[in-house]
Amino acid sequence: MWTASRWKRWAGGLAAAGLLGACTTVPVYGNPVTSAPVQPPHHFFSVDWWKQLVSPTLLEYAPREQAQPAYDAKNERVIALTRDGYVRSIGAEGQEAWNFRAGNRFYAGATVAEGIVYVPGTDGVLYALDGKTGELKWKYAAGEALATAPVLAGDLVLVASQSDTLFAVKRATGELAWLYRRDPPAGFTIHRASAPAVREQTAWVGFSDGTLVSLDLTDGSVRWERLLAPSGVAQFVDVDTQPVLDESGHVYAASYAGGLYALDAETGDVVWNSVAQGITSLLVHAGVVVATGDDRLDAYMADGGRLIWSQTLQERAGMEPVLVKGMLLVPAQRSLLFVDPRTGQSRLAWNPGEGISAPPRVVGTKAYVLSNNGYLYALRLDGRSG
Template sequence: MKKLSILILLLLNFFFINSALSKKNNPKIINAFSNPVFDGKGYQPIGSLKWKFKTEGKIFASPIAKNDIVYIGSEDGFLYAIEEKSGKTKWKFKTEGAIHSSTSIFENTIYFGSFDGNYYAVNTEDGKLIWKFKTGGEHWLGEIGMWGMKPETQYMDDLWDFYLSSPVVYENGKTAVVLFGSSDGNVYSVDAKTGDLKWKFKTNGPVHGTPVIDRDKIYIGGWDATLYALNIETGKEIWSFATGTKTGFKGIQSSVAVSDGKVYFGAREPFFFALNAETGKLIWKYDAQSSWILSSAVIQDNTVYVGTSDTYALLALDAKTGAEKYRFKANGYVYTSPAIAGNTIYFGDFTGNFFSLDLHSNGKKSNVVSTENRKQFAASTLKNDLLDFGYTGQNEDLSLYDNNKKVMDQFYQLGSIVSSPFINNNTIYFGSADGYLYAYYLEK
């Protein structure tokens, strides 16, 4: 990977796996997307456009739908509640910063974070504030002279740190808590009704990953390149697993998937890992060919599906061994976390393409829709319809940070998709850097 030119996200995303529940207390876990595996019938390609909803900023967050309303945050600082049938605004809630956090819904409350430094609880019916929790501050990852880019005295935001941590709700009996990470380096547990702090756990770097809960544990990683397993009730560390810290290859942006006693996740260290869920010991790791893995995985039929950055692939890996079964080549970085319905997996790429792939075809049967911006700018931005950082920035000195940022802005014009999809009522929803939330019918 060319770290001064081809650098990528993740993520993200972030899809989050619902997992086995404690038999003792029968807790309820409300992850940000409930589960990336949805009900479906056979192979369902993407159909016609139902509607698209325009915001005034890029969309990096992922949508969620409940009770005929779709919710999405935008870089314009608003959380939107949109009617599923019409695509019209029901209400919108203003924060003082970009919303790169996805949401969770518990009862009549929706939870999310903003770059203004607050995590919010808002009434789903009328968009009124219930409470807000002030963190130590939310910000993009950054440093002076990042990765040797020039000028060496300039402070530089990491151009591929797209997301804030998305909240997860954990209900146990009569109590419920909201869990999320923060740029201040803490993982927080706060009362879901009041926003009062229950506990916090300090890491050694910003935490923009999203927590996943399984039984009595919370799993979360961050920019200190470490995955933590914490006790859900106390926040005490159970185990930790350190990934690599080489310059340009440090950090965990994805969320984990938990299945059959294993924890699966990718990192900027170019590997995808499978750990023992109880001990944190490595079971296997997949070499991603110097490509960050920032997509969060989804697992079905003993197969792990996850996106890659510089190799532009959706991978299908054997869940037991990590052996590659096949790969599907997209046109650019695959930062979105895929969603499965029936025999179909759905995901987007950084060039503004959104794919549906038949899981029974070994990567051979698919269809694609594109953002309007991609249709307009692909010829002038892409090389042979593929993302190529060096090609797009060929007239620029890519040792300069500002020129890297300029290339990224050109990519964004395509309507880059880093928002992960959500499926409801035979419709699939995803956001784009062109500022639109798209709603497409699924073919029956």
């Protein structure tokens, strides 16, 4: 936890590293637990507190924390899922309120609503926990490693598995309402899964065979399906991005090999397609689509697909970016990048030790960040608005 004595050891390690293109120099700030007493510029962020959640194990190589922290607004706590298989509820100053052992490491974070914490386990179980006490309310045994944060849709909890199955579970009881499954392709696939996007009584979700599917939430029946994979390509055609919707009636999704697509959300008709490959996550805001990929960060006009800017990442990008206080926060595995969304230029990189793979959870002016070495940080964001 953050204390005055630890503040004296606050991080910095100011260094120069070209994270976005050979001509760009980006200041890198390091681990606040071990580094020199240099603090990032006040107009980016400051650290309120931190807490170590997982201790490194003997001979552990390249630890990864993939689960985005969640926030329990009812109990004012952060919910962290870590690689040791524990769910932890952390209070406002970093104190642990409770923990729950769920089994193996997690591929995705929890979802919290009305004081209930929904946890997707790689042990094949969806857990519902009491947010105040950590008590188990119910569990559903899916029998397949669950790989996405649960999505709440009315009285259903939707969660996708690593084996191309979308489960719809009743929120009240944990009983299965319906499921939708596709056969995986014969070739190689990406080790990820698409979380569904939901609006009214419809869900949109991608699969590893390169297909985007629109489902009726009443019974899981197919409204339409669209193959986004390029013809003649049999490997890495996955649609693993969570689809995103805008107010103009478009749904955006990307095939790893087939590029970025804008489709009519009602019919599945293709509006436009960008052939940029390797896209792993999407964000839509104010008529702009931001696409994060293995080695690139792009911005497109949502109405026609025109490329606004593109930046090359010299490190593999992590999960989806977060837009807050006029900055894009991009987890890029070796660091968290603070990117100007107008230009795509990185202004700051922060590596609190072993990098960051999971997206931050932003609550007001706070960002909760889980580093790959198992530390949870509470950042106070000071960026511009707009």
